[in-house]
Amino acid sequence: MTQAPAIQADAYFFDIDGTLLVTRDLxxxxxxxxxxxxxxxxxxxxxxxxxxxxxxxxxxxxxxxxxxxxxxxxxxxxxxxxxxxxxxxxxxxxxIVPEVCPAIPELLSQVSLRNKLLGVASGNLEAVGWSKLTSAGLRKFFAMGSFGDACELRTAIFDNAVAMARKLIGSGCTVCFIGDTPDDILAARYVNAKVVAVSTGTFEVSELSRLNPDACCRSCADLLGRLQ
CATH class of the missing domain: 1.10.150.240 (Putative phosphatase; domain 2)
Incomplete structure (x- = not known):
């Protein structure tokens, strides 16, 4: 069996809902x-x-x-x-009752140990997003976040995330987004970033693959050992 190729980036930004976790509360x-x-x-x-x-x-x-x-x-x-x-x-x-998606703590730990910049890029308001991640025990992994408080379009959120990464680690840094919707793929392409799609939300692998992300997985468990 051929091993899936590694994904190379300096900064990784994760979506929250459907990617890092799912909330069952109201x-x-x-x-x-x-x-x-x-x-x-x-x-x-x-x-x-x-x-x-x-x-x-x-x-x-x-x-x-x-x-x-x-x-x-x-x-x-x-x-x-x-x-x-x-x-x-x-x-x-x-x-808040979050259900953490498969292998998320393990994946975030791996990426952290490689000294990569970890952030979130979410359409949630900042207070909402951090509250969910705190409840899920995931807040400690993330150095920054780009949220929807001042951005109605997802492309603006991703553009802001890229700017944040460049400010911290240099203008030539490579940014990769991980998300579970077609909008994540389209927004990443809009800002000329890499993107990994996961089908832990409401969209199937077949739907996400049509938009040609850099990688498409059933869950983040498939990314263990691949984010370099």
């Missing part, structure tokens, strides 16, 4: 609901929206738009909305 769901109700007066949820791979800001915009909230009204209330989401998640952080 903490974030309820926080988004409360924010939309409190700021825009709409009693709605994100049910039925294609939210996998999307940023929290984009998800909120789509959810309230279904209730008639115009883009200008949404933009005027976005900072207050995000403040409510952060408040609610922090207040209920003890109720």
């Amino acid at each position: 903490v974030q769901w309820n926080a988004l609901h409360q924010a939309m109700l409190e700021v825009f007066g709409v009693d709605t949820t994100i049910e039925g929206l294609p939210y996998h791979g999307k940023t929290d800001v984009a998800i909120l915009r789509a959810a309230v738009a279904r209730c008639g909230v115009t883009p200008s009204i949404f933009d005027a209330g976005i900072e207050q909305t995000l403040a409510v989401v952060r408040r609610e998640v922090r207040a209920n952080a003890e109720a």
Whole structure:
């Protein structure tokens, strides 16, 4: 059996939901609901929206738009909305129940020992993302994160992650993103970075492979020993 090829990079940025972990609780769901109700007066949820791979800001915009909230009204209330989401998640952080995806602690330990820069690139708000990782016992592995607080597009989050890596380890550094959605692959290509796709979220290997990532795996267990 031929061994899968190694992947070479100086910095690795992992997506959170569906890549590092899966949450079975309603903490974030309820926080988004409360924010939309409190700021825009709409009693709605994100049910039925294609939210996998999307940023929290984009998800909120789509959810309230279904209730008639115009883009200008949404933009005027976005900072207050995000403040409510952060408040609610922090207040209920003890109720977060993350299920860590296969081999994640082992993989992160391996990469850390190779002195690679480890970060997260997530559409979550920063407070939400770090709360999930803290609950999962994974926060200690990551030196930095690029989140969705000021970025509605995933491409902007990835662009910011690349800039952060270059600032720390040099303009010529190679960056690789690990994610579970087509949006992760497209965003990585947009910023001229490497990308590994894993099917621990809602997308199958066959769907992800069509976009030609540098590698496509069933889970991060397949990456053990390969991130060099």
